[in-house]
Amino acid sequence: PYTRIRAGTEIFLDPETREVLWGKMRPAPDASTALAKTKQPPPAAEQKSPTTDQAFSDRLVGAVKPLYGKPYGEINCYELLVKGLTNLGVRYEGAGGLGRKLMVMAKEQGLPMNAYFNGEGLIAASGSPVYSKTLLHVRSPEQEASQLLKEIEPHLEKGQILSFSIHSRGHTGIVSRDNDTWTLINSGEMDHTLNSKDLAKGVGEESLAAEVRDWFKLARARRESLRVTLGKLNEQQLMTYAEPPLTKPQKA
Numbered sequence: 001p002y003t004r005i006r007a008g009t010e011i012f013l014d015p016e017t018r019e020v021l022w023g024k025m026r027p028a029p030d031a032s033t034a035l036a037k038t039k040q041p042p043p044a045a046e047q048k049s050p051t052t053d054q055a056f057s058d059r060l061v062g063a064v065k066p067l068y069g070k071p072y073g074e075i076n077c078y079e080l081l082v083k084g085l086t087n088l089g090v091r092y093e094g095a096g097g098l099g100r101k102l103m104v105m106a107k108e109q110g111l112p113m114n115a116y117f118n119g120e121g122l123i124a125a126s127g128s129p130v131y132s133k134t135l136l137h138v139r140s141p142e143q144e145a146s147q148l149l150k151e152i153e154p155h156l157e158k159g160q161i162l163s164f165s166i167h168s169r170g171h172t173g174i175v176s177r178d179n180d181t182w183t184l185i186n187s188g189e190m191d192h193t194l195n196s197k198d199l200a201k202g203v204g205e206e207s208l209a210a211e212v213r214d215w216f217k218l219a220r221a222r223r224e225s226l227r228v229t230l231g232k233l234n235e236q237q238l239m240t241y242a243e244p245p246l247t248k249p250q251k252a
Helices: 050-067 077-087 098-108 119-126 141-155 208-222 235-241
Strands: 011-013 020-022 127-135 161-165 170-178 181-189 201-207 226-233
Touching (some): 050 077, 050 181, 077 119, 098 235, 119 127, 119 235, 141 208
Antiparallel strands (some): 011 020, 127 226, 170 181, 181 201
């Protein structure tokens, strides 16, 4: 990430976490690393009904479940998100599609055209971050992963997007829940699958906690920085890319 910082970008050091932050990585001046921690809920009269956003999140989980068991060669982790959204009527391809928006965002920042083809890009274009943390060095994977899980657990909801990014790799999936266990619906190595019938590598549902620990271990093994982003997509923003309804031909 350091090689892509544009000239003139302001760089900040978080005195508490000792993290180096810039651009969108930098939280609001009065925010902690866990963005949601500092937000106080509005008075009851001003709170949104949970049905609208949560209903969309539930539908997103439902939209990808028919894809369980698809091999990774047919659909990777990002394509899984895209397929889920298109199943809900979001236009991704072509002019005016969400994919084009992501390419424009990358071009404006001088990045490769596919730089935002990931969970973080979808959150930036059509949602809002709930939690974001960057660790420049992972020294104790188990301990640091456990700390991060404690930080994000109060903010977890079904249908959120969870992304991992190190210098050499990235991964993303959809948060879900199986009884009392938070899970991650994704496409990849099914190392912690909840269903013994899942493919070794493909679309399935895994323990979210185990997946988090794996990425901390990977970042430590490769000696790379790790960024974890949790966000929620916004139905109203996504409807900007809704497929136009089919119209019946009018009679002459």
